[in-house]
Amino acid sequence: MNSTPTVLTTNAIDQSEVFRVDVTGPRSAAAQGQKPITTARPTVAKQATGEVTHPVKIRTKNVDFFYGDNQVLFDVSLDIPEKSVTAFIGPSGCGKSTFLRMLNRMNDIIDGTRHTGDVLLEGSDVYDSSVDVVLLRKRVGMVFQKSTPFPKSIFDNIAYGPKVAGLRNKAKLNEIVETSLKRAALWDEVKDRLNSSAMALSGGQQQRLCIARTLATDPDVILMDEPASALDPASTARVEDLIFELKKNYTIVIVTHNMQQAARVSQRTAFFFQGVLVETGDTRALFTNPTEKQTEDYITGRFG
């Protein structure tokens, strides 16, 4: 309070104090891995965090996407805020995974695909001809629905990304492997068997290994395509806790079929239907008070 300018009235100081408590309240709760607490003044807190700490990381403008002649995305424009979790929900085949894969140009490796519109990462077009797609994918990592450990040791799985990036220093690799596994909450389970095959891990461990492997390339953005849909509830909970932790340092975009999951882990949600972005907004607002009829029908389970 000493730093508060003296021109403010006592009343104003009191208000700013209350305001700060409101902002830090949900955040410290988040740090403990709990759900943000709904306070008496949630809107104030949300607006404050949304505008102050979350600038736009990825912006898409009028994106259309085609598999051959089949158009699967129609005019999708969406802003994804930095250091938060954005969830894409919608029924199967609605284009949410395709849209996710556009963000790090994973669709490039599928023959016969094309798109129009722009995908901007921090303002620069990722589809620009001067962009090195290999470097883009290092900054925008991806975790898939099916865990895909390479048939190598646990260590080599994590060290793969740094190695293809040219890192040869053994000590540095060791350090990266350890940090990545710790961040993915897997270190304690595997630290004594880093040289054994990653294929021997359980499904949930494999998925956390894949997340750790993505973290090892030091990305800004992590795209997750239904990362927990093949996992049992306990493993799902661990992955969700992990996402909650990771959002402090990374921008996370998650595609999920599970609306409870979207509600649990994300701050913003985008609802896709038949290739169209129907509605996007603050997760709690979208789930409690959707503006579109289609959104409401979907989240209340009337279809999908």
Add this chain to the structure above:
Amino acid sequence: MSTASTSSSDATLSKATSSLHRSASLVRLKEWGIRSLLFLCAAVSILTTLGIVAVLFSNAIYDVSPRQVGPNGEVRTNEAFFQQVSLTEFVFETRWTPGYTEKHFGIMPLVCGTLMISGIAALIGLPIGLCSAIYLSEYAVPRTRALIKPVLEILAGIPTVVYGYFALVFVTPYILKPLFQDLLGFNVGVFNAASAGIVVGIMIIPMISSLSEDVLRSVPRSLREAAYALGSTKFDVSTRVVVPAALSGIIASFLLAISRAVGETMAVTIAAGQTAIVTADPLRSVATMTSYIVNVSKGDAVIGSIEEKSIYAVGLTLFLMTLVMNIISQFVLRRFREVYN
């Protein structure tokens, strides 16, 4: 049906089951017939193998009735090869001259010739075969693949005798002679191991590329995508993820191809000549085990003579070599499977 119902204490139950029994026994008979037929088919290969082993054994190692009476009443000795030649001579002697007056029976020159030609073939065939498999599986667009695959299959369909003449009338005079004789000053023989090794190498390319491509393509797409998502180039994905994941299959294709090279006969007989010597010079003529067998078989060796018997000893050696290689390949496959799955 009546016997079934009387033999059982519970009449109602046996009636119900006996009607089932009749059709079931018909089905079972058919099943038995099919099973026997399939077993016979499988047994044919086992019986053939046993027959071959028996012939090799009786001619090469031990003949139970070495004395035979010919059509004119004369007595012929028909002793097996190793009843006349000691194993020590066979393994350690360095001369192979069964047709000469002064006979020596050391297998070493033939083994050397075989290994040299197989080695050259492997040196050429394995890398080119694997690289074309990687190209076809990872790099080629569908249209290119549609063009290259049939061409490779044509390569596999060319008769080996044609390869032999290709080595003799093209590889030696137009590639080896200008390069090694005119340019580097070595003496290139008309028949030489190098030309034979080169064409056998070309011969095994389609085998390696097609088998390896199959295993490379069977590596799940998700694994490739995961590697791309970590910032890999196509080369990284191919060499660091796809090839290691398919390694056991690739090694299997290598071993099959080397077996083929070791057993290759016609091209080698034509291109490498018939000089059974121990040499390290690939530009000289050598004899392989297979080409020796061909030459004795088509020649005028007297039945029952030591020269005729020697081909069984050579054949047995070839058989043992392939067997050992198969055992090694099984062992290697199992080891890699442990590491990679």
